[in-house]
Amino acid sequence: MHFYIQTIVGSLAFGSVYALVALGVVFIWQSMNILNFAHGQFLTLGTYIAVVTLHQGMDWPLWLAILAALGFVGLLGALFSKTVYERIRAQPSLVVIIATMGLSLIMENSALLIFGPRPRAFAGFFGRAMIWVGKVGFLGNHLIALGIAILILAILSMLMKYTMVGKIIRAVAYDKDTAGLMGVPVFRFLACTFAVACILAVIAGILVAPVTYISIDMGTGIGTKAFAAMVIGGFGSIPGAIVGSYLLGLLEGLGTIVVGSVYRDAIAFVLAVLVLLLRPYGLFGSPEKARV
């Protein structure tokens, strides 16, 4: 029995990670109409920089390394959004998708060249501590992931709703032309949104690194699952992305018990395809939000 509780907690932790990444992808989708296949790579890049380069390589204190990495990747994201993504935005969605995949390829192989193929261990903030409640052991890292993710989601939603910046970002995402007419420096805010999305991805990576360890392909896997989660929850809708991610995490974790570990990865994709076939707009999506 205690196994199930542990599995559920672990699944929710993974769900949190997917949620942070999916949220970023939805932001980019809503504001720029681009499905960013390269999003996972920002996750990988940021995590590597924070942990491998700064913390382990140059002995920076962990919190400083993380902040620096977040800043760096945020800036990089903003830069990419202004140069690359702006140009391809005007093109048909086909071109956009291929372009982001190309970008993903470039980033993944660059990371491979820079950091090498060896996976790295990362002990996280509290090492591999476990909290035992009777027979049930909770992994410290799972709890941290859950906690921080929920915190960030809460803060973000408050920022979006109640601050001026948040409102502007939402306005730009909703209708950038009108926002532009209202005097909003649209491009700057698009870059801002992109940067936020990337920062979310890096946080997700750092949260998941103590559990899955850092490897070059960590971002690709999580990114693809996040897409599946987005589809399940409803393409283009924020609550959909979050709910879909947690749902996917749970189904993956519990599904492994049913289907067997062999087909674990397939669960996400089969689910996504099924949802697309039966409810093309997912659980929370709707034609306007999907805006295809």
Next chain:
Amino acid sequence: MGKKMVLMVIIGLMAFWWGAGAQEKIVIGMNLPMTGPLASAGIDAARGAQMAVDELNRAGGVLGHRLELIIEDNKGEVEAAIVAAERLAYVHKVHVVIGPNYSFIIAATHDIYWRAGVPNLMYGTRPDLTKLGNPYLFRTRPSDALTAPAAVTYAVEKLGAKRIVILYQLDDFGVGGKEALIKACKDLYGMAPVTTVGASLELRDYTGIWMEIAKSDPDVVFQWLHGGLHAGLSLRARYELGLVHIPVLGTTAVNEPGTVEVAGVEAVEGVMVMGDFFMDEIKVRLFNGWYYERYGEFILGINSLTAYDTVHLVAKAIERAGVVEREAIRAALIGLKMEGVVTTYYVREDGESFFVVKIGIMRNGIGRLLDIVGFSPDGRM
């Protein structure tokens, strides 16, 4: 007239130099995954081989000739491997090919070397590779047909295991191991494993797997996973779920520094290893030290050691043959005996050369040798 003479002399010199140069080197080819998902095995092997080549060259080469190592990248894909193999055989005209360690790539490329008459010393573990009738194929690691029965015998007789669970990697290495184990259980004791659990290469969360394993209440779990992330994360999950009371007998991979790093010393404590090498063996430690000096990190796994030993094996064969020629090298390999870093090799008629299985246990993060199960070349234990 003068100009023509000069030209002829130059051309003559070039021809001579080129001709002489062409005969001077012993070319060893390697067909390895240097990029792609299987890259770390390839890079590791390349480094080990390079170390051996440099060592031999520093000592004056073999039979007075320098050795040259040519590595072709097969990206872990069949088509690229076939193309790389043909390049090695026909364009680079290598004398010998070493590696790789992935059985499916070996299966795809061995006939190319066969047709070209190039001896191929590989180290995949699938038993039927040496039964393909290819006289140019040699194996420098114990085949699963050796390790699996040894593992089963040890588990049943020393550990008294009756309920066996097999945890295997979902690639040709893991699946091959699983098949060999099942066969060994059946042939030796008429048993079948209680259950088998597969783990894909992408899997990072082994909690579900270990829950599945725990449900079967095993006496021993054979862990046939790759080193580093895979074996490490698996053992980590076992530890975190509080399942350390379940004995695990794993492959060489458990012993690798990468696995210990990922799992943490406490998670590998007491895990038994069926291995080619152990970190507490003196030769291995020496090798690890040289490797670290040169490449700035510890060995990634067994591949560097095997490649190193195999290069030396080739060198010895060339010396024995007396000429640098493919057919002669092939003939000289058979019956060759050599003491390498990993073990003593004895090359048999059918190409097998590794007949020792070592069993050890992890203490304080280091694999310690417990027992050696040796097979004599004619197949007896």
Next chain:
Amino acid sequence: MMKMRRRIISDANTKRLRFYNKLKIAIICSVLILACLLPPLLVETIYYLRVIVAIWINAIVALGLNFCVGVCGQISLGQAAFVGTSAYVLAILVTKQGAPWILAILVSLISVVFLGLAVGLVSTRLRGPYLAIVTLAFNLVFVIVLTNELNITGGPFGIRVNPPQVLGLTIDVKLMYFLAFGCLIALYQLGRVVYFSKIGRGFRATRDDELAARVMGINTVMTKTQAFMISAIYAGIAGVLQTLTYRFIAPTSFTVIQSFRYLAMVVIGGMGYLPGSIVGAAIVTVVPELFRGLAGFWDIILGSTILAILLFFPKGAGFFPEYFKSLIARSKVEERWTGEIDISDI
């Protein structure tokens, strides 16, 4: 009343010019084809031949994919799965069931077509990013199933196939060279016919503006399904050729990375431009061979090339022939108009 009529010029001069132009094209094509046929006769090293055969096979896949992606505008990230389906069905039938080759080839092709039909039907309900994710998921699940269903597919070990004897000749690389090249030429011509036919026009209309196409009476559901089926057939033939050439297939041959490489060939050659796919296939196949030392860099270069092309040269390699064509057209403008200009029935 001024009658304005555009008369198709048919005086002796321009007739001769057109004849010479056609002759020029015919000569260039024949020379190219002959050049392509020479290597197996001249070169002994199998390695070089094998690379070129790979070009022919990849070009077939790229052509098929181009129909789906370039001509009809439907994203397909799962082309490698189609290739893999026919390859595996063929291999399984021949090795495990001992079926005769001709029959096995037919069955494998039919199965790919059905698969293409299925995916096509699914695609009709989805657009853009959805379709991308679904085809991606399809390819991913395909590889997972291949790797795990040992008893059927040989799992990660792959399947070794022994090629048949045809008329007493063993099928080797040289024979496959001609066979693959022949298939390529045939399929290319077929592609041209389809491109300029009603179906082809339907594809292009659907790509350019689906709503408008539907308004014009084109059944876009059928066109999209047909696009996938065509890409599936091409991929299927390529899969058969691949099995015969390499004699060994494994799940790693049909991953998403491979799908992406096919997509790269289409993009580099120019989406919607059929001859370009052959050029794209050649580039993506040959360049990594030329620069083997830069193995790690190659994927970066590939990705960058695609990105650069999409950003700056959306027509890819199709850019060059179009440029020359327009040059030629412009140089002929003078000669186009002669005779009376008659303004009446416009």
